Amino acid sequence: MPHPSIHRLAPAALAAATLLAACGGGGSDFATPFVDSALVLPTAAAPRFTEPPAGTSEYQRHLDTATANAGTEFAGEQRRQWCYSVENVGAPPELQNTTVVPMTRLFDNLYYAGRRWVGVYVLKTANGYFLLDGQNTLADAREITVPGLVAMGIDPASFKAGMPTHGHGDHYNGLKHMQDAYGGPVYIGSADAAALSATNPRNTTAFAGSATNFITTTALPTEVLTPQTITVDGQALTVLSTPGHTPGTVSGILPATIGDKTYKLVYWGGTGTPTTLPLAKQYLDGAERTYQLAKAENVDGTIHTHPFVDGSLAKVDAIRAGTAGGRNPFLIGNASTLRSLSVLRECSAAKVNALDATVVNPVWLTTTVEMVVSSLTSGSGDNHNVSARVRISDPYGPVANAAVTLRLAGTTGTCTATTDSTGVAACGLLTYLPTKGKTLQASFDGTSTAAKVWLGSGASAVLN
Ligand SMILES: [Zn+2]
Missing domain, CATH: 2.60.40 (Immunoglobulin-like)
Structure with a gap:
């Protein structure tokens, strides 16, 4: 033929x-x-869900979509946590849980240590390590991070850099101890730099016992809304300015290795929706850009420094208990990563409508x-x-x-x-x-x- x-x-x-x-x-x-x-x-x-009928408020439409997007995969804690500050007054009860989580190896190069409500991720680099967040207190840095590093065979003095996700004390206080003890830059979104400086009166109390009442910072321009790169000990790290929770909050991606394979984990830097409309709109924009970043970078999973928010804490527990099975529980795949971030996006959109019912944003399904x-x-x-x-x-x-x-x-x-x-x-x-x-x-x-x-x-x- x-x-x-x-x-x-x-x-x-x-x-x-x-x-x-x-x-x-x-x-x-x-x-x-x-x-x-x-x-x-x-x-x-x-279909597992019924579309909200015509006439449903924009606020409810976004909350319903958050629930629908969560599906069965994230129906429990994640749906509740991403929307917590939209639907509730006050902080989630998990923020009260101060039980220590000792340094836990999550990947060949990535560790978590802290408390059940907040902690740090340690990223091992060629000649030292990087800290995402710093612990709630100088004492926690001294008594949880430092001995944890030693237990993992990492020299605490090889601290290369740190970065709090935003300028709230529970994220940056411990970096005061690390910088004082070992030197090294501390990166911060520029709009939050003042929070870590001597002009912030709370630091006099929070840093009591230290020679100075400030952290020396290297500012990342908050106004740059496209992905930025910081290089720590030769390791390029992607950072994304996502103002909203605070004016200078940053999110980003950490590399996580198993053998010669490198995976990507996305973190959302500041959970807790703002109480003013301009900030809530920024928070929503940040959630959308984080989704797009995680999609473009084909990210494999999520982490959070308040580890109960995105299910990280349960995964740390499973790794510690040896019940994670043959696969790393953080590697949920890109589709599930985006599903989780789509819930965050819908919760963020609902918050805008909680502050102004007349704003119309499409739902993301x-x-x-x-x-x-x-x-x-x-x-x-x-x-x-x-x-x-x-x-x-x-x-x-x-x-x-x-x-x-x-x-x-x-x-x-x-x-x-x-x-x-x-x-x-x-x-x-x-x-x-x-x-x-x-x-x-x-x-x-x-x-x-x-x-x-x-x-x-x-x-x-x-x-x-
Ligand atoms: Zn905060």
């Missing part, structure tokens, strides 16, 4: 057709990509992709039609008019289809290359209306 001429093919098949032409010889029974009619998706599960795939081979065995049928859903049901792209790993072949009213789309592509064992990736880049943003999602399957 002659090769198909390229102009007869749909654009999506051009790459595959080019391969066919280039390889010469071999029969081709598939001139046009098609969808394997045997591909049937399982019946759609009933998480989505999921289900997929069935096949590869059909031509009679001559050297031409393959790869196809998939996918369904895209949000917590309330199917997502219509969503563009899905299929990519076959190791080839340039792609195809694109748009979901129907049942959220289903299907397309096929041709390739001359063997498909067995290759991964077919379906991706939905997200879409939006004035009222809703559907967040992107994906799925992959290995072809038989």
Whole structure:
């Protein structure tokens, strides 16, 4: 059978057709990509949540979306904690729990130590270590961080730098001890630098017994809202200015290693929503940029220096107890990381409406992709039609008019289809290359209306 001429093919098949032409010889029974009619998706599960009816307040719409996005994965503590200061007066009771958590190795290069309500992450670097936050008191730095470092074989004197996530004492006090004892820069969002200086009267009490009443700081420009990099002992660290909880709060990413593999963990620097509208809007903007950063950087999990907020404390406990099983509980994957941050985003949007009911922000809905795939081979065995049928859903049901792209790993072949009213789309592509064992990736880049943003999602399957 002659090769198909390229102009007869749909654009999506051009790459595959080019391969066919280039390889010469071999029969081709598939001139046009098609969808394997045997591909049937399982019946759609009933949506777990019901969309808030028309007329629901903006505030409630965002809280409901936070609940829906949390789903079963984050239905308990995370949903409650991310929205705590939106729905409650006062601080969460977990902030009262001062039980010590001794230095715990979470990854080859990352440790947690402190108390159950607040603590520090120690990032081991080539010749020393970096501290994210500093402990609530100088005594805790002296009595928890320092002996913990020694227990882990890290010389406390090899302190290379520290950074409180924001200018509240429970995050920076202990860095006073570390800097006084070992030197080293302390980074801080510029709008919070004054909090660590001698002009802040509380430091005279908090730093009692020290020779000075300030921490020497290196300011990171708060007004720069794109990711910034600080380099500590040769290690580049991504930091993101996220003002809101305080004017100079920073969030960011820490690298976490297991053997020769490096993962990424995102932290949200200041939990506790502001009580003024301008700050609440900044907090929301920071949550959105942190989501986008975690997406762009394909982040693998979250950490929090108030470790109960994002479930980190339970993971530390599991590692300490040896009940984490064969996998590191912090590595929840990018989809779950983004799901957690989508709950934070919706809680942040609800807070804006708690302060001004008239503000309208679209809700950010998480989505999921289900997929069935096949590869059909031509009679001559050297031409393959790869196809998939996918369904895209949000917590309330199917997502219509969503563009899905299929990519076959190791080839340039792609195809694109748009979901129907049942959220289903299907397309096929041709390739001359063997498909067995290759991964077919379906991706939905997200879409939006004035009222809703559907967040992107994906799925992959290995072809038989
Ligand atoms: Zn704070």
